[in-house]
Amino acid sequence: MYIDPHIHVTSRTTDDYEAMRKAGIVAIIEPAFWLGQPRTEVGSFKDYFSSLVGWERFRAKQFGIVHYCTMGLNSKEANNVPLAEEVMELLPLFVGKEGVVAIGEIGYDDQTPAEDRFYRLQLELAKEVNLPVLIHTPHRDKRKGTTKSMDVSEEHGLDPRMVIVDHNNEETAKEVLDRGYWAGFTIYPHTKMGSERMVEIVRQYGPERIIVDSAADWGVSDPLAVPKTAALMRKMGIPEEHIRLVCYQNALTAYAQSGQMEEMDWLKPDPIDQRQRQFGNSVLRGGQSPKVEGEASDIVEN
Ligand SMILES: [Zn+2]
Numbered sequence: 001m002y003i004d005p006h007i008h009v010t011s012r013t014t015d016d017y018e019a020m021r022k023a024g025i026v027a028i029i030e031p032a033f034w035l036g037q038p039r040t041e042v043g044s045f046k047d048y049f050s051s052l053v054g055w056e057r058f059r060a061k062q063f064g065i066v067h068y069c070t071m072g073l074n075s076k077e078a079n080n081v082p083l084a085e086e087v088m089e090l091l092p093l094f095v096g097k098e099g100v101v102a103i104g105e106i107g108y109d110d111q112t113p114a115e116d117r118f119y120r121l122q123l124e125l126a127k128e129v130n131l132p133v134l135i136h137t138p139h140r141d142k143r144k145g146t147t148k149s150m151d152v153s154e155e156h157g158l159d160p161r162m163v164i165v166d167h168n169n170e171e172t173a174k175e176v177l178d179r180g181y182w183a184g185f186t187i188y189p190h191t192k193m194g195s196e197r198m199v200e201i202v203r204q205y206g207p208e209r210i211i212v213d214s215a216a217d218w219g220v221s222d223p224l225a226v227p228k229t230a231a232l233m234r235k236m237g238i239p240e241e242h243i244r245l246v247c248y249q250n251a252l253t254a255y256a257q258s259g260q261m262e263e264m265d266w267l268k269p270d271p272i273d274q275r276q277r278q279f280g281n282s283v284l285r286g287g288q289s290p291k292v293e294g295e296a297s298d299i300v301e302n
Helices: 014-022 042-053 055-061 081-093 113-129 142-155 173-178 195-205 225-235 240-258
Strands: 002-004 025-031 066-071 100-107 133-136 163-166 182-186 210-213
Touching: 002 225, 002 240, 014 025, 014 055, 025 100, 025 240, 042 055, 042 066, 042 081, 055 066, 081 113, 100 113, 100 163, 100 240, 113 133, 113 142, 133 142, 142 163, 142 173, 163 210, 173 182, 173 195, 195 210, 195 225, 210 225, 210 240, 225 240
Parallel strands: 002 025, 025 066, 066 100, 100 133, 133 163, 163 182, 182 210
Antiparallel strands: none
16 A cells, blocks of 8 residues: 655546556645646635545545645745735635645745745644645755755744655755654656665665655656555565555654544545546546446446
8 A cells, every 4th residue: 555645636637546546556645736837816726725625535536545635825826925915815714624634835946035924824824723734845956945944944833743844855855854854755757866766765764754755747747656666665675664654654644643634544435436426527428337336236327
């Protein structure tokens, strides 16, 4: 069993869902982020947040995967200050919804004053509602941005145990782990942070507080990055227990602190029934046969 604790499945296909389930992924976390282009209205945030706790959660379930999400204003869009202010008013309406396991992904992109302001406001929100925080570390000037993310989080009195710092690499891993944070590693295909280097990181630091994810989205990314990395670790002689920790248990332990995620959610799931509808919609298109678990006959056409 695997958990992919960072994947933007809204932008993936049903083929991906099927392949993920087949590869052993039982649960996923979808952090709120940006759409590839800037939003122009607060209403698009509202509908997006609604889809994360609504349609996408339903869609994942139709393929046997339990879907959780995080809520937040991403760092890029924090730079549109008037819009960001409106989003801050919206967020409290969503953070308490079922399946919301953290505030995130928040933090720095270009490390601007506006990003800093809305990062801090959201840290305060996380404290208020007692949710973990998922930090997106910048891709440019990563080391400085990562250190600053943790400094500011501590300034606001957050316990490092409640904070997952994601998109780490060899440059940032040591400091993040030494300071007591959860350290996420995003495995992007064809980049420097690939599965091979992940194996080396687990070898070097051990499995404690290390979390592997795919961050798969609409870009070149791999929704099977977690099971593939686990397979490579196995091949390279990483102990099975260490693989279980970094590809499953640590994410569960970190995000279960929200009170919204527990193993029984997928150990005792409702059977898959693709006849189900949400807002009047099903995942099937004209004439397709629904997958219905535990029921060989009595299949209703959709
Ligand atoms: Zn992301």
